[in-house]
Amino acid sequence: MGRKDASVSNPGDSDDTEDTEDPVHPVPSRPGGVGVGVDIGGTGMKAAPVDLGTGELVGPRVRFDTPKPATPETMAGMFARLVASFDFDGPIGTTLPAVVRHGVVGSAANIDRSWLGVDADALFSTAIGREVTVVNDADAAGIAEMRFGAGRGRDGVVLVLTFGTGIGSGLFVDGHLVPNTELGHLEIDGADAEWNAAASARERHRLTWPQWAPRAQRYLEEIVKLFSPDLIIVGGGASKRSSKWLDLIEIDAEIAVAAMTNNAGIVGAAILRSDLNAAASP
Ligand code: BGC
Numbered sequence: 001m002g003r004k005d006a007s008v009s010n011p012g013d014s015d016d017t018e019d020t021e022d023p024v025h026p027v028p029s030r031p032g033g034v035g036v037g038v039d040i041g042g043t044g045m046k047a048a049p050v051d052l053g054t055g056e057l058v059g060p061r062v063r064f065d066t067p068k069p070a071t072p073e074t075m076a077g078m079f080a081r082l083v084a085s086f087d088f089d090g091p092i093g094t095t096l097p098a099v100v101r102h103g104v105v106g107s108a109a110n111i112d113r114s115w116l117g118v119d120a121d122a123l124f125s126t127a128i129g130r131e132v133t134v135v136n137d138a139d140a141a142g143i144a145e146m147r148f149g150a151g152r153g154r155d156g157v158v159l160v161l162t163f164g165t166g167i168g169s170g171l172f173v174d175g176h177l178v179p180n181t182e183l184g185h186l187e188i189d190g191a192d193a194e195w196n197a198a199a200s201a202r203e204r205h206r207l208t209w210p211q212w213a214p215r216a217q218r219y220l221e222e223i224v225k226l227f228s229p230d231l232i233i234v235g236g237g238a239s240k241r242s243s244k245w246l247d248l249i250e251i252d253a254e255i256a257v258a259a260m261t262n263n264a265g266i267v268g269a270a271i272l273r274s275d276l277n278a279a280a281s282p
Contacts, residue, residue: 022081025049025059027088034058036086037270038079038094039137042066042110042165045075047082048263050270055148057263059086071112072120076127083128091130093273095137095265096120097166099180103134107182109194110166133273138162139179140268141235141258142170146177147271149259150233159183159229160258162236163216167194171227188222199238209244220251229253235264 027034032053039046045066049059062085067074083092096115099106103121108114124132142160145151151158151172160170167184170177184194195201197219202212220232232251234242235258242257249255260267 022062022085024084025062025086027086028058030054030058033274034088035090035270035274036083036088036092037140037266037268037273038082038092039140039265039269040066040075040079040094040096041137041265042070042097045078045082046262046266047085048266049086049088050267052271052274055144055260055267055271057266061263061266062086069112071114072118072123075111076123079124080127089130091273091277092124092128092132093140093269093271094124094132094134095140095269096134097137097168099182100134100136101180105134106180109185133269133276135269135272136168136170136180137265138168138170138235139177140170140272141168141260141264142172142233142268143177143272144260144264144268145170145233145235145258146172146175148267149264150256151231154231156230157227158231158233159223159227160233160235161220161223162258162264163197163199163234163238164236165198165200167198167219168236183223186219186222186226188219193219193222199236202238209238209241210248213245213248216245217249217251220249220253220255224251224253231256233258235261 027049030051036049044063046063048057048061051058097110105115105118120134155174158172162168169181169183171181186193197215231254233256239258
């Protein structure tokens with residue numbers, strides 16, 4: 001929604017000397033409350049303050065490159081730096097591109113394998129000295145789409161599929177999330193589906209969007225065969241170019257383009273964290 005990255009500053013990018021500090025952005029208050037969400041991907045780590053009542057960003061979106069190697073230690077350091085970019089001391093919600101069961105990382109398709117088994121809730125909470133809740137990135141994006149975007153008010157079976165570096169999936173049944181579905185890793189035609197059909201596969205094979213579309217078609221056909229969804233919401237990087245390929249897709253399910261595009265993970269992480277707080281208070 002709306003805002004461009006205000007600061008795209010990576011370590012080493014600037015001409016300034018090493019003791020230059022990152023700017024700290026003010027976080028305004030809003031009637032519905034404000035939270036800060038962090039969205040961690042294989043290539044970028046982004047954060048912004050979110051109006052919890054409307055899903056809108058109420059401050060700049062700050063992005064740093066995901067450090068390489070993307071280990072728990074390097075990413076926790078970068079996470080702390082991201083969070084320190086905002087004048088905000090409330091609890092933080094964050095995503096990871098991995099299975100996250102009660103805070104513990106259970107897969108590592110696009111992050112360093114040393115993440116496996118790490119208690120990410122504890123790691124990030126220690127890094128910033130306050131409570132952090134970690135969820136799968138597509139689950140967070142799905143939560144944002146269901147609350148404020150293309151899935152708003154929709155019941156039945158809704159699948160949010162993000163086509164980016166990998167394929168993420170958020171499955172909702174009558175508005176309730178079934179977490180960690182990992183449908184990007186369905187085996188289709190003998191291969192891991194995201195290897196062929198993620199947006200990154202298009203870049204890897206230097207395909208145009210129309211040339212890539214049959215791969216998305218094949219993937220979506222299989223999804224429809226297995227889940228008979230009432231609605232599929234297409235998100236991730238490929239959704240920004242949906243006009244170039246979505247008309248070529250023919251499946252027996254309604255398809256909508258994600259409304260929150262790049263910010264869905266940030267918004268979903270922030271609202272999920274605030275929902276947890278609300279559930280915990282008497
Ligand atoms: C990961 C998922 C993630 C998806 C999108 C997949 O490779 O296994 O956990 O949601 O990529 O980032």
